[in-house]
Amino acid sequence: MKGKEIHYFAGNHTAKGFYPFYASNFQSLNHVVRWKREEFTTDEDPLMKAAEEWRDKGFKLEMIHSSSNAKALDGLILPELKIGVYAGHHHARSFGRASERLITTPVEQNLKPKREVYKRQIKEAWHQAHSAFKTGLDIHDDLEMIYITNMNFAKADELTSDFIKHLEIPSISPAPSRLTKHRFLGSSTPEGVIDYIPNLTEDLQRRYFIKGRAGTGKSTFLRKVASEAEQNGHSVEIYHCGFDPESIDMVVVRDLGFCVFDSTAPHEYFPERKGDIVIDLYAETVAAGTDERFAEEIAELTTGYKSYMKKGIKHLEQAKYVSDEWADICGNTDSTEISQEINKDLKAHM
Incomplete structure (x- = not known):
């Protein structure tokens, strides 16, 4: 029987730059293989191939996708064995593990000057994407103000409190x-906006x-749910917004079998x-008729921020195009050889 796998992103191109959460997900592992690859593969990602072997053996997998290339993984974790692979470039230089091994994909000496040009x-394309997302977020903030100024915060607090009581989150002691x-x-990627909600919540x-x-308090609502679960001793998965990473989109408490997520x-x-x-x-917290009274302004702001989101994705497409061009110059990476080397090291630390 094939092993269960969950999919998510741990690094994202956002309105606040590239935002990494890699260390948070590798924190409990005993061994990490760090694969320092010099380019994204355009055909078959070695880390995807490595994952297939473990999945076919029935192990649970956490597959950490790349927001820069939907065909590649930034990381792979086998939670039952407490081992994993990190391939997310320079965004997390060390996880403080007692046991780490570095695998590199070397570049020929004569190609190194050209590599710097491509990098x-x-x-620059990533920077332009982040800038476009930032402009989109500024417009989105104006949209939020329409609802914030028409919101009953006391009612929102009451609703949140009642919901947390409904969850009946038990306290674990000790x-x-x-x-x-x-x-x-989810993430904005060169291939468009992708999310893994069905996979993450199916069980x-x-x-x-x-x-x-x-602006109607969805993130605040979720933050309070997460805090309650944490305070009562439960492990919590907090999924941030790929647009604004300081906002929360979903909270999962697996040992209690529930999730709460922003379904917009x-x-x-x-x-x-x-x-x-x-x-x-x-419906519960905003003054009735707000949508209708501000319909024209809402439509204009919505169109504005969505247009900048599309511009940002175009810049990510450009970055991917340049990355693919560089990969072609380097020649095809032997994905089988690298995946075998990765798996060999992982097996040694089972």
Whole structure:
């Protein structure tokens, strides 16, 4: 039987630059293989090949996707064995592990000057993407103000308090070694916006879909749920917004079998099975008729911030194009040889 796998991002191109959460997810491992690759592979990612072998043997996998290339992984974790592979370039130089091994993909000496040219082009395209996302976020903040100024905060606090009581989160005493892990459930990538909500929530018995508008307190609601679970001794997965990483999009408490997530665009979902419940913050906390009274302004601001999101993705596409061009110059990486080397080291630390 193939092993269960979950998918997420741990580094993201956002309105606040490239935002890494890699260390948060590698914190509990006993051994990490650090694969320092010099370019993204355009065909078959060695880390994907390495993952297939472990999955076919029935091991659970955490597959950490790259926000710069949907065909590549930034990391692979085998939680049952407490071992993993990190291939996310320079964003996390060390995880403080007692046991780490570095694997490099060397570049021919005569190609190194050209490599620097390509690296600068890629970084510039990423910078332009972050700048576009930042402008989009500034416009989005103006959209939020419409709802913030028409919101009943006392009602929102009451609703949050009642919901936390409804969850009946038990206190674990004495508390085990709990972990809070920070991640992204989705990302803007060169291939468009991707999210892994169905995969991340498929084994949970209770799923709470938070509906609302910009600025209606969805992130605050989620932050309070996460805090309650943490204080009661539970391990928590906190999934941040790929647009604004200081905002939260989902909280998962796996030992209690529930998640609560922002179910609005660009990751809008609807109930489809028993245990799915909708909580509409707009209907419960915002003055009736707000959408209608500000319809024209809302439409203009929504169009504006979405246009900058699209511009940002175009810049990520450009970075991917340059990266692929560099990969072609370097020649095809032997994905089988590298994946075998990675797996050999992982097996030695089982």
